Amino acid sequence: MTNDVLNTIQNRRSVKKFLPDSVPVEIVDAIAKAGLYAANGMGKQSPIILEITDKSLRDRLSALNALYFPKEIADPFYGAPVVLVVLADKSVPTYLYDGSLAMGNLLLAAQSLGVGACWIHRAKQMFDSEEGKKILSELGVEGDYEGIGNCVLGYPDGELRPAPEIKDHRLFKA
Template identity: 55%
Template sequence: MKESLNNLLTRRAVRKYKSDMVPQDVLDRILKAGTYAPSGMGKQSAIIIAITDRSVRDKLAKINAKVAGKDKDPFYGAPVVIVVLADSSIPTYVEDGALVLGNLLNAAHAEGFGSCWVHRAKQEFETPFGQELLSSLGIEGKYVGIGHCILGYADEDPAPAPRKENYIYKI
């Protein structure tokens, strides 16, 4: 089986991480893979914010947990949180951001790291903290949070869930 297909079939959502930081060169390769995701009409509406600063990561986690109505860390202890936002003035912004997240998740697995998609980025970046964070980076426009790719060294080896019946139909 081709290596890329094997990576797609063996990637799992990891929900338990070691505290060790992802090496910068690996993180850079994963981020670059995100920039090569397909986008509607080639508009590249998505942007990527890589967060390794623990205080910023923890503040986002607190906001995310509040939105979810939970007390636990929604980022499962992952040391890296990659936020994908997209320009909502482009009709395919949600799809564009989702494809970027897919590339990030698969690139992380190909590099030997655990990852998981975490929701509620939209609500985080509607808060004053989220807006201030974007402003501090010089990001202006109609950017909407699409999701997070959390990543790090996995501290678990999740088993694949069984595939549901009637997943595929052929005509």
């Protein structure tokens, strides 16, 4: 059995090499909005999304992320021109799950709209730092938020590899 949603889920791949071409703002907005529609605990809507299309801020975030990357890499955002940062309100008991679901929606929405995406970790470390807190303040974000993930967006540079075979012993039926 298959449909458009299942096809999107099954064909989504992480992109780790992007073209420098910008993504139209209406597509970025649609992807961000999909993240805001993610399921969330008790209807609290704890996640917020920073939509970063400004190159200087994008580069600043990449440099901050690189500080927490375990190996030296020029750009942990793989050249993607857009970053959607998901943060979630730590006062909500389900904030980590809510933010993770928002990240999942972003990745699937990007795939469905023909945009490459990748979840880049270390958002927690980024926004626990003084520089990260400064960036949030500059953007007018107030509250006690934890970084959940960075969803980088852009058009893939090259072909994506096919889905790997699903490992055995991951589905149990009763």
